[in-house]
Amino acid sequence: MNRDEMLERLLGEREPWDMVVVGGGATGVGVAVDAASRGYDVLLLEQSDFGKGTSSRSTKLVHGGVRYLEQGNISLVMEALKERGLLRQNAPHLVSDLAFVVPNYEWWEAPFYGVGLKVYNLLAGRYGFGESEVLSREETLARLPTIKTEGLRGGVVYYDGQFDDARLLINLAETAVEQGATLLNYAPVTALTRDAEGFVDGVVARDLESGRELRANARVVINAAGPFSDAVRRLADPALPGLIAPSQGIHLVFDGSFLPAGAAIMVPHTSDGRVMFAIPWHGHTLVGTTDTPIEEATLEPRPLEQEIEFVLETAGRYLRKPISRSDVRSVFVGIRPLVRSGDAKNTSALSRDHTIHIDPSGLLTVTGGKWTTYRNMAEDCVNQASTLARLPEKPCPTRNLNVHGFHRQASKFGPLALYGADALLIQDLARAEPELERPLHSALPISEAEVVWAARFEMARTIEDVLARRTRALFLEARAAMEMAPRVAELLARELHRDAAWQTAEVAAFRKLAQGYLVQ
Numbered sequence: 001m002n003r004d005e006m007l008e009r010l011l012g013e014r015e016p017w018d019m020v021v022v023g024g025g026a027t028g029v030g031v032a033v034d035a036a037s038r039g040y041d042v043l044l045l046e047q048s049d050f051g052k053g054t055s056s057r058s059t060k061l062v063h064g065g066v067r068y069l070e071q072g073n074i075s076l077v078m079e080a081l082k083e084r085g086l087l088r089q090n091a092p093h094l095v096s097d098l099a100f101v102v103p104n105y106e107w108w109e110a111p112f113y114g115v116g117l118k119v120y121n122l123l124a125g126r127y128g129f130g131e132s133e134v135l136s137r138e139e140t141l142a143r144l145p146t147i148k149t150e151g152l153r154g155g156v157v158y159y160d161g162q163f164d165d166a167r168l169l170i171n172l173a174e175t176a177v178e179q180g181a182t183l184l185n186y187a188p189v190t191a192l193t194r195d196a197e198g199f200v201d202g203v204v205a206r207d208l209e210s211g212r213e214l215r216a217n218a219r220v221v222i223n224a225a226g227p228f229s230d231a232v233r234r235l236a237d238p239a240l241p242g243l244i245a246p247s248q249g250i251h252l253v254f255d256g257s258f259l260p261a262g263a264a265i266m267v268p269h270t271s272d273g274r275v276m277f278a279i280p281w282h283g284h285t286l287v288g289t290t291d292t293p294i295e296e297a298t299l300e301p302r303p304l305e306q307e308i309e310f311v312l313e314t315a316g317r318y319l320r321k322p323i324s325r326s327d328v329r330s331v332f333v334g335i336r337p338l339v340r341s342g343d344a345k346n347t348s349a350l351s352r353d354h355t356i357h358i359d360p361s362g363l364l365t366v367t368g369g370k371w372t373t374y375r376n377m378a379e380d381c382v383n384q385a386s387t388l389a390r391l392p393e394k395p396c397p398t399r400n401l402n403v404h405g406f407h408r409q410a411s412k413f414g415p416l417a418l419y420g421a422d423a424l425l426i427q428d429l430a431r432a433e434p435e436l437e438r439p440l441h442s443a444l445p446i447s448e449a450e451v452v453w454a455a456r457f458e459m460a461r462t463i464e465d466v467l468a469r470r471t472r473a474l475f476l477e478a479r480a481a482m483e484m485a486p487r488v489a490e491l492l493a494r495e496l497h498r499d500a501a502w503q504t505a506e507v508a509a510f511r512k513l514a515q516g517y518l519v520q
Ligand SMILES: Cc1cc2nc3c(=O)[nH]c(=O)nc-3n(C[C@H](O)[C@H](O)[C@H](O)COP(=O)(O)OP(=O)(O)OC[C@H]3O[C@@H](n4cnc5c(N)ncnc54)[C@H](O)[C@@H]3O)c2cc1C
Pocket: 022, 023, 024, 025, 026, 027, 028, 045, 046, 047, 048, 049, 050, 051, 052, 053, 054, 055, 056, 057, 058, 059, 060, 061, 062, 063, 187, 188, 189, 190, 224, 225, 226, 227, 228, 232, 247, 248, 249, 250, 289, 290, 333, 334, 335, 336, 337, 367, 368, 369, 370, 371, 372, 373
């Protein structure tokens, strides 16, 4: 994946694209994979970096959603459980099974959650992960040695999937390119063009690196801008009523000592009636999330003080080991692109199903849903987009399409496991330049070779691209990430032919951004 090549392809295209996708998150990149693998000509434009929006800021679960089962949304759960199975099949280097324990402190909880989680497993059918089980008090403590013991009766264990969201996104972008799609980051769509009859027939964008205006004609434009979908719709008609009710969720990240035995905790009912997770992730503990309605989406949402307090307080109720603000290694925030419903009282009651909406201008918006169901959303979207654009019908092959990096035994690559088959190439790179084997920082197992790899082959353009999404340093250890920044800038400058002034400005910009991931 090379940005100069992508730009050249875009500039060289004389025919209208079959589809132009606005937005490089899970939804947009999923659509690009689907469209390209069917044989359509597809261009995707992302205003910032791939995954800068919600798609790098999830809870990292590939799941059916136990909560939706409780809400009675069986079809959503079944669809998501099937997609969970397909994702593990197609990207085994990034999706793994994880044991979740629901600790029980009341007599009714074991039978209640025991039966509920059996049903959850049954709904997965042949896409099932491990069997759920009721645990004794001792078995619960063996899996969750740091849990509060006072009043603990036992627990229920069930299995779901876990992944690295930003890494999957980058691998999907690579898959799309391999299938023939053209993808460009740092290219915001600023206007939509219309044909003589008033239908949207293309986009105007800007290349943020050169400042150059880009134009692309399309048979259909697909708006996959997530929480920003209404802003893109209003490029066609500023008077359109909003489709999205944005709601933010935060996660706090701690070191790994809070969950030493490798199982996750699932709290089915917090004091505000939501689900909360504490999950082992990249040797750390990730706790979240919240569901706070917000007025407007921004690219760098900030946690509210009450959200931080709420997560700390809920974690403190279940963990024996004291937990406080000073333990927080990073805080990150994502915005759900939920679809509005006239009578919903709060955003946690809004549907997590996906929506495909076509405006009178012919602009197609695909939004809602969740990471787990991105493939199915994309299939549905491309079916409708090809009909709208009167393109020849072509079958969707993504159920059995391996994601870039596919490798069944990637764990043997140690800290490079997440790269799947690419791990071998990163090892070669380090072998050719042994100084690149050096870790960037003692706090995390990230090598300099990964920076070079990200710049050469994964379209990373900034320190943030490397430390937030190609690796997850910023999300795991914000302070250490700030310390890594100067060396990352040096390595990037060498790869991308940037000068010293660029390096200084990049380090300053990254440190300012990373301040927002610290809890003071
Ligand atoms: C806190 C939280 C936890 C979650 N946890 C899970 C989970 O564990 N499992 C799960 O399955 N799902 C989860 N989800 C849901 C999942 O993350 C989202 O459904 C999914 O990431 C949405 O992807 P998207 O592509 O629609 O939006 P985004 O990822 O936000 O992508 C939209 C992109 O459009 C770009 N864009 C906007 N305007 C323009 C423009 N004018 N030109 C070009 N580009 C533009 C943005 O920069 C952005 O990158 C969670 C969501 C949240 C908020």
